[in-house]
Amino acid sequence: MSKNAVLVINCGSSSLKFSLIEPISGEVMVAGVAERLLSKHAFVKVAFKGSKETTPLIVPFDHQVAVNFIVEFLHENNLVECLSAVGHRLVHGGEEYSTPTLIDDVVKYSIEKLSKLAPLHNPVNLIGVNAAEHAFPDLPQVAVFDTAFHQSMPAKAYIYGLPYSLYEAHGIRRYGFHGTSHYFVSKQAADLLGKPFTKTSVITAHLGNGCSITAIDNGKSVDTSMGLTPLEGVIMGTRSGDLDPGIIFHLIEQLNYTPEQVSSLLNKESGLLGISQMSNDCRTIEEAIINDQDERANLTMDIFCYRIAKSIASYMASLSHFDGLVFTGGIGENSDLVRSRIVNSLHLLNIHLDDNKNTDIRFGKSGLISTESSQHCWVIPTNEEQVIAEQTYQLIVGDK
Numbered sequence: 001m002s003k004n005a006v007l008v009i010n011c012g013s014s015s016l017k018f019s020l021i022e023p024i025s026g027e028v029m030v031a032g033v034a035e036r037l038l039s040k041h042a043f044v045k046v047a048f049k050g051s052k053e054t055t056p057l058i059v060p061f062d063h064q065v066a067v068n069f070i071v072e073f074l075h076e077n078n079l080v081e082c083l084s085a086v087g088h089r090l091v092h093g094g095e096e097y098s099t100p101t102l103i104d105d106v107v108k109y110s111i112e113k114l115s116k117l118a119p120l121h122n123p124v125n126l127i128g129v130n131a132a133e134h135a136f137p138d139l140p141q142v143a144v145f146d147t148a149f150h151q152s153m154p155a156k157a158y159i160y161g162l163p164y165s166l167y168e169a170h171g172i173r174r175y176g177f178h179g180t181s182h183y184f185v186s187k188q189a190a191d192l193l194g195k196p197f198t199k200t201s202v203i204t205a206h207l208g209n210g211c212s213i214t215a216i217d218n219g220k221s222v223d224t225s226m227g228l229t230p231l232e233g234v235i236m237g238t239r240s241g242d243l244d245p246g247i248i249f250h251l252i253e254q255l256n257y258t259p260e261q262v263s264s265l266l267n268k269e270s271g272l273l274g275i276s277q278m279s280n281d282c283r284t285i286e287e288a289i290i291n292d293q294d295e296r297a298n299l300t301m302d303i304f305c306y307r308i309a310k311s312i313a314s315y316m317a318s319l320s321h322f323d324g325l326v327f328t329g330g331i332g333e334n335s336d337l338v339r340s341r342i343v344n345s346l347h348l349l350n351i352h353l354d355d356n357k358n359t360d361i362r363f364g365k366s367g368l369i370s371t372e373s374s375q376h377c378w379v380i381p382t383n384e385e386q387v388i389a390e391q392t393y394q395l396i397v398g399d400k
């Protein structure tokens with residue numbers, strides 16, 4: 001049995017996703033998720049050897065209990081001896097971390113300091129790190145940062161039009177997120193083209209509940225739509241994306257919103273959900289368009305797709321040449337409607353879809369969906385866990 005397996009942990013505020021991956025072959029040995037953590041309805045779902053099981057968790061229903069469950073599961077199935085390391089998804093690595101990093105007390109301290117920039121993410125990511133350290137004290141723990149791939153952006157892409165002192169004193173700049181996903185799918189696109197990654201220039205559209213667009217020039221991220229926080233950029237499931245900053249003052253000064261109410265409005269009540277007043281789920285909006293000819297749903301989808309198309313077109317200013325466009329994420333991988341509405345606004349970039357391929361390539365399939373004479377346009381399912389496993393393994397093997 002392999003002794004290289006990496007346990008990948010992605011810890012959210014009320015969930016903890018995990019998978020045991022053989023990093024060389026990419027085989028997923030176990031995959032699971034603990035959900036509704038910190039509530040008495042907490043449970044863990046595990047897929048192993050073709051079967052799926054759901055188990056309720058015990059008091060105190062927290063992340064440590066979830067990790068203890070994973071440890072016991074691995075012991076019961078004689079999988080602990082396969083483990084070489086634990087790889088963690090960390091959201092914000094600031095300017096300090098542009099590569100995967102072995103976690104020690106100094107790294108933990110600086111991740112904690114970076115919580116100022118990512119208060120919703122870094123503290124819960126650290127809970128996962130502490131729980132895994134407690135459960136596997138002898139295994140190396142590695143952090144793979146969502147922001148790392150975007151650290152190659154030039155200053156002209158990451159400095160805001162604000163006093164420069166805010167950047168110097170407080171680190172207020174564009175960082176970008178979903179970096180592991182943008183890296184994975186752009187590398188896959190290079191493989192599909194048969195070109196070295198360092199000579200491949202693509203635009204990647206990661207469209208899920210969170211959405212971001214990235215310009216990758218010769219294998220390096222040179223611009224991305226999310227900013228200091230994941231709120232900037234295109235419209236998302238519940239996030240507004242870009243807006244006139246004056247709206248925030250209007251809400252506070254004229255409509256008596258508190259800062260907390262503004263934050264909740266922009267992060268949780270806007271986007272697809274806010275415009276449609278129906279759902280943040282793209283499927284529900286599509287069904288309302290197709291089954292009920294619902295006008296608001298149609299408008300919501302038009303706004304969503306137009307803003308994404310504008311963001312993609314703007315990145316022509318960022319690239320030295322253009323090899324193609326990649327769709328990924330839950331919406332990008334599955335919604336032929338969204339893909340065709342976006343690409344319909346991009347005909348001046350010579351991107352045209354083959355309707356049959358666009359309809360066919362969904363639900364986990366990968367491939368070209370453009371016509372023969374068009375610029376390339378691919379659907380490539382993302383696999384952040386695979387990247388985290390590979391990078392964790394490379395780091396610890398390199399360290400030996």
Ligand code: AMP
Pocket residue numbers: 207208209210237280281282283286329330331334335
């Ligand atoms: P993610 O955050 O990448 O897991 O993506 C989640 C989003 O993908 C959901 O909110 C849905 O809007 C969208 N999605 C998943 N499956 C489909 C589908 N078959 N058609 C359209 N959208 C989908």
